[in-house]
Amino acid sequence: MTRGLRTWGEAGAPEVLLLHCTLAHGGAWKGVARRLADRFHLVAPDMVGHGEGPSGDPARDYHDQATEHALGFLPEEGAHLVGHSFAATVALRLAIEAPGRVRSLVLIEPVLFAAAPDGPAKSANAEKLGRMGMKVAAGDTRGAARIFLSVWGAGEDFDELPEAQAARMASQMWIIGAQRAALHDDAARLLPRLGQVACPVLLMEGSTSPPVIGQILDMLEAGLPQAERAVIDGAGHMAPVTHPDAVAGALADFLARA
Incomplete structure (x- = not known):
């Protein structure tokens, strides 16, 4: 493992960039990645403030820093991009702002609370x-x-x-x-720009997750031009960790068609 970066599979295979959730690190993807390593080259960096990733600058917007850091791992020729929880909002921003480098997009339980209706x-x-x-x-x-x-x-x-x-x-x-400004106030202006996402998108959720997740995905599905849904039965918010078989299976199916 390179410092702050984990990889699985052989270089030269289709590349998948995996962005982990808050309070985790790139190793959180190991269960999913090991099940896909025979078909893809998977890359999982530690995000800002996590593991061996950059410590972060408290004077700067956190979402900006996380997005800039993740962009550095997206190859110029493009990759499939998967984000979980907060990192799914980072992945969505990358698909909007660097469309030529994102072949397909998988958002696992994005916590973009600004998308949910009041209730x-x-x-x-x-x-x-x-x-x-x-x-x-x-x-x-x-x-x-x-x-x-x-x-x-x-x-x-x-x-x-x-x-x-x-x-x-x-x-x-x-x-x-x-993270509050980005997630609750949509400071990164993701919602007004959903129509700019040009690649296929998979929206994934656990069947036992908090109801607000389904409401967020409803809004995203309505605004994204090429979106489909997948539900991981019996899983909650941490499906990539608790249900790696089912998550890897849904990813493999989607990526085969993307």
């Missing part, structure tokens, strides 16, 4: 985000991480995590606040 599902998420923000402001980053994992984790109990992992997640809670 109970959106309010429930906003309430939890507010509670996390208050915990961080009070210096209780562990409490904030505990709330985050209860909604967006893979079912793990924060208090039962190895100490090193718990400490790392707590130290990264600043990222949640740094």
